[in-house]
Structures are given as structure tokens and as C-alpha cells.
Amino acid sequence: MKVGVVFGISEIANPKAFEKKVSEFLMRLANEFEIEGGVFVSSKSDTREVDFKDVDIIVLYPLTGGTENALKEFAYYRKPIVLFGDSFNNSIAAAIELREYFRDNLIPTALVKSFDELKAAILGYDDMKELFNKFLNIRLGLIGRTSTWLINEKFNLPYVHISLKKFYEYYDATTEAEGWKAVEGIVTKARDIKEPQREDLVKTGRMYIGLKKIIQYYKLDGFAIGCFEMLNKLNATPCLALAMLNAEGIPAACEGELNSLLGMLIVRRFFDKPAFMGNIADYGGNHIILAHCTAPLIANYILRSHFESGKGVGIAVSLPKGRASLLKIRGRKAVVAGVEVVGQERSEYRCRTQMKLKIEEAGDFIDGTLGNHHLLVYVDSEELADLLSELGFEVMLY
Secondary structure (H helix, E strand, O other), X not given: OXXXXXXXXXXXXXXXXXXXXXXXXXXXHHOOOEEEEEEEEOOHHHHOOOOOOOOOEEEEEEOOOXXXXXXXXXXXXXXXXXXXXXXXOOHHHHHHHHHHHHHHOOOOEEEEOOHHHHHHHHHHHHHOHHHHHHHHOOOEEEEOOOOOOOOOOOOOOOOEEEOHHHHHHHHHOOOHHHHHHHHHHHHHHOOEEOXXXXXXXXXXXXHHHHHHHHHHHHOOOEEEEOHHHHHHHHOOOOHHHHHHHHHHOOOEEOOOOHHHHHHHHHHHHHHOOXXXXXXXXXXXXXXXXXXXXXXXXXXXXXXXXOOOOOOOOEEEEOOOOEEEEEEEEEOOEEEEEEXXXXXXXXXXXXXXXXXXXXXOOHHHHHHHXXXXXXXXXXXXXXXXXXXXXXXXXEXXXX
8 A cells, every 4th residue: 555645834933943853754654655755845946846646545645734725635535644743833723724724635544643543544544535536436427507506505625616608619510410419219108298299399408418428538537517597598407317327327417516416326326226406395394295396207207397497308207106315415524314215296386206205303403404406316324324434424314
């Protein structure tokens, strides 16, 4: 195992005062692991001299306080981090501040203050290497902008920001014949088609092809898209295109919400399941109604218009009944609840896919959750909560 090592020292401290401590630390660590680096950093510019792309774990040792801004730059590598602190020169104080920063960026991080603890932490992370690699190496994309009404959106992970202009280029380069071919099978399998006309379906097919090209060009594992911005430009929304992609195993979130995208990707990557991203439309003593105009095409469906605008192609999917979970992620916090999908609702005053979920103490759940959008996933709630905890989320399980 290759361990990257860096020592933080404030710009007003004298490096010579720490040379003996650093030398002894490196010699001891080198007896156990292959090490890389071992340099002093005091500023952001110093960190550019270090390349940790090939290491498995990073050990950061703040020798003094005032090193937080330099050492936080190692979040860039998205590797598990062990912070080593000692009892002098505000070392532990700096390590605690750094630990919170890395955890907010969903990087597994441990704080230790003895060599035995350090060795155990490194070996522990090595045992979980496969789990963390599946999570830390994801490549997310945001096409357009996050919807302005998502006022609680907080997202610290790296992602690729792609302008809608790029999407429109791919859309315009797709012919109507290609668009129809992309959705023809979907149209054939629909239980019914209500509002959408052939022109609407063709636009959806062109959107689907354009999004697939963006995924391939930017090498994305999943994406969120600012879909409402398309209403004026295309007189359409990508609801059906997202539904098709989610059914194919490509996490695709609407309204540009990256937190929902992250949840979708986790569930797909670790459980190989799609997720229904929905609004909480209503709740009672022991039930919640989740509704949205896109849902993975994994069951019978009717093609409708998009609810709010009456344009384009939305879908009413009759998702399967049975045990499932509700998931909400915001930053490093997550809420998980065990639910039972009991049936489909059909109000004309809600988004097109409407599922009624049985949940104990629905009011308590509503009071404690982290915002609107939730994911309905056909995964055991305790297994999901355990996984999220291992990945570094603070999880509330209902």
C-alpha cells in the first residue's frame, strides 16, 4: 500500500525545529508502508509540488496551527485521509478543523494521535478500499443550472459544469428521424398516450440522444440537468429522456439537483437499483404521497404532458408495490426511512407519477427531513443507512 505523507507548518514557524520529529516519524512509517512525499507545506502554492494521484491513502500531520488552508488542498485527490496530531503547537486543534472540512466534502477522514492508532487507521482504510473507490471516484455532471427554488441545495463534491449551449448543439445536430427512432419503442409499449403529440415525442428522442452524447463526451457516471430552462428554448422538458436513462442504469436527476443525483448514483452503484426522485405532495398520519413527472421506466406507464407547463412529455409510471426506502441527502447529512409502496394515485392536480407510501409516524418524518426532493428506492432501509454511514454520512434512520 502506498501512503502519501505531508507535514503542515505555519509560515511563521521555523522548519528546522521540527526536522528531528519529522525524520523519526517518516522512518517509523517507512518500516510499515511504502511512502510518498514527506515534505513540508505552508501555503497553497507549496501543495502544487506534491502529486498524490497514485497513493492509496493520505496522511496529513499538521505540526502547528495555521496550517489548515494549505492542508485542505489535499481534498483535491479524493483519497481517504488520516490526520495525525500531537499535543504541541496547536497540532490537534488544526487537525480537528481539517477533519470537519474533509468530512463536509465526504472524504473518509480519521484523527489519531499515536503511531499505533495511525497504523490501525491506515490498515482499516485499506480493508475498505473497494468500497471507497466506488464512491470517491465518481464523475458527476451538472448541465445548466440548479433550479432557483432549491434553496437548501448544498454540494461540496467536485462536478463537471456543462452549459446548456453544449446540450443544444447536440440536440440541433440530431435529426427528427433519429429522435423518433429513439422513442419509437417507448411509444409502442405505453399503456396510453394522452396529451403528447408526435412532435413532442420527437423532441424527447432528440433530447435523449443529445444527453447520451454529453455523457459519453464528458465521461460522466451521472448528471443533473436544469430542465425548466428548456421550456422557453424548446417548448419541452426532458422528463421522458431522463426516465429512459435512469431505466438504462444512468443516474439522471432533474431540476439540476446534485444531492439527489448523488443519492441516485450511490443506490445504482452499490445496489444496482434505479431511484424515483419525487416531490412530497401530501402526507397523513401514516402515509406520504411522492409525485414527479419523471420516473424510471421499470413498470407500466402512460405518456402525459409535463404537469406545471402542460408541455412536452411527462410520464405516469405505476411503480411496483412492496418494501422500499425513502432517501434524502443534503451535504454530509442523510435521512433514510423504511416505507411500503402501497399504490398509485391519479390526481390531475399533481405531477404525473404519484405513489402512495405507507410510513410509520409520517409527521415525525416530515418534521425531521432535510428538504423537499426525496428518492424512492427499492432497497432495505437498514442496509442503505449502514452503507451511507460507512461512506461518511451522518444518517437519521426512521
